[in-house]
Amino acid sequence: LLLALVADPAVQQSAIQALAEFDEAATAQRLIELYPALPSAARVDAVQTLASRRAWAAALLDATDAGIVPVADLSAFAARQVQSLGDQALTSRLERLWGTVRSTSSDKAQQIAGFRQVLTAEALGKADRSQGRLVFQRTCAHCHRFFDDGGAIGPNLTGSQRTNLDYLLQTIVDPSAAVARDYQMQIITTTAGRVLTGLVVDESPAALTVQTVNEKVVVPRVEIEERVASSQSMMPEGMLQALSSEQLRQLFGYLMGPDQPPLPAGPSAAESVPK
Numbered sequence: 001l002l003l004a005l006v007a008d009p010a011v012q013q014s015a016i017q018a019l020a021e022f023d024e025a026a027t028a029q030r031l032i033e034l035y036p037a038l039p040s041a042a043r044v045d046a047v048q049t050l051a052s053r054r055a056w057a058a059a060l061l062d063a064t065d066a067g068i069v070p071v072a073d074l075s076a077f078a079a080r081q082v083q084s085l086g087d088q089a090l091t092s093r094l095e096r097l098w099g100t101v102r103s104t105s106s107d108k109a110q111q112i113a114g115f116r117q118v119l120t121a122e123a124l125g126k127a128d129r130s131q132g133r134l135v136f137q138r139t140c141a142h143c144h145r146f147f148d149d150g151g152a153i154g155p156n157l158t159g160s161q162r163t164n165l166d167y168l169l170q171t172i173v174d175p176s177a178a179v180a181r182d183y184q185m186q187i188i189t190t191t192a193g194r195v196l197t198g199l200v201v202d203e204s205p206a207a208l209t210v211q212t213v214n215e216k217v218v219v220p221r222v223e224i225e226e227r228v229a230s231s232q233s234m235m236p237e238g239m240l241q242a243l244s245s246e247q248l249r250q251l252f253g254y255l256m257g258p259d260q261p262p263l264p265a266g267p268s269a270a271e272s273v274p275k
Contacts, residue, residue: 016045017215028059051081076236077213127253129261135251147260175233189226
């Protein structure tokens with residue numbers, strides 16, 4: 001039923017999310033066949049579902065190799081989800097296609113220095129903040145709220161030290177340097193073979209409720225095979241590495257600006273708004 005419903009725009013995202021619960025071999029093939037025609041929000045769900053099981057993650061990387069799934073669609077969240085599967089062969093393929101998920105301290109310092117060269121005061125002053133809002137929606141808004149946009153998984157950014165470039169770079173490039181307990185990631189492996197990475201937002205004697213980047217999942221305790229608390233932030237490293245220099249200027253110009261600019265006109269803007 002769910003495999004049939006993924007073609008129905010009215011329930012597409014819910015069907016794609018629900019497929020992650022079932023160890024069905026046809027799921028990967030079906031999602032990859034449909035992928036080029038999916039809207040951007042459904043693509044996020046498809047990638048996260050494919051990254052939740054080893055066999056499906058292998059098919060996802062095959063599709064990326066073949067150009068069916070653009071490398072740019074493998075977000076830092078998806079990359080870390082694949083890494084969490086604990087399969088060295090998959091991790092090696094991921095690193096070849098996407099890059100490394102974690103960086104050393106010296107690497108982070110070099111990254112920050114490189115970003116500072118791009119994000120000069122003059123460049124930020126000329127940045128297109130409307131385009132920056134679109135970059136924010138695609139990159140950050142699933143978890144963070146900013147003015148009247150975004151989700152509530154991570155902290156609200158509207159009142160943070162967002163006019164301080166050094167603060168923004170430190171927290172985005174090295175999000176696990178200082179992690180509040182409420183935002184520490186947990187890795188849940190179910191008896192059916194699914195791996196979830198996210199925040200445990202509710203617990204009862206019967207079940208856990210896990211907030212992932214794209215959905216909230218209730219997992220009965222009897223179906224939990226392993227639960228590992230991580231010192232890592234829910235926000236993964238590498239969020240900025242997939243952005244061009246122009247997109248970086250647009251995003252930081254938006255984050256450091258005084259108000260909410262309008263979205264740019266066009267269908268891509270409407271598609272990018274998180275559900």
